[in-house]
Amino acid sequence: MANIKQQIKRNKTNEKRRLNNASFKSSVKTAIKAVEVAVAAKDKEKALLTLSFAHKKLDKGLAKGVFHKNFVARHKSGLANLVNTL
DSSP states (O other): OOOSHHHHHHHHHHHHHHHHHHHHHHHHHHHHHHHHHHHHTTOHHHHHHHHHHHHHHHHHHHHHTSSOHHHHHHHHHHHHHHHHTO
16 A cells, blocks of 8 residues: 555555546447447447447547557447448
């Protein structure tokens, strides 16, 4: 346990960021799953809408520094290919 004031504060902010990042990552996974479900149901309109939302979430994660650029590129490409199979 830290007993230096600045380190105590740092630990608190690190925990807040960890929880925010975990929540954000979960919402991205949900958005990706929505695209996969729409494709499985062969609903092209819904798939395109959810794809747009998933791309937006991935780009935001990249901008916030939650995800690496290659992670985002890989998922966007994979989802786009999945929707294009319809």
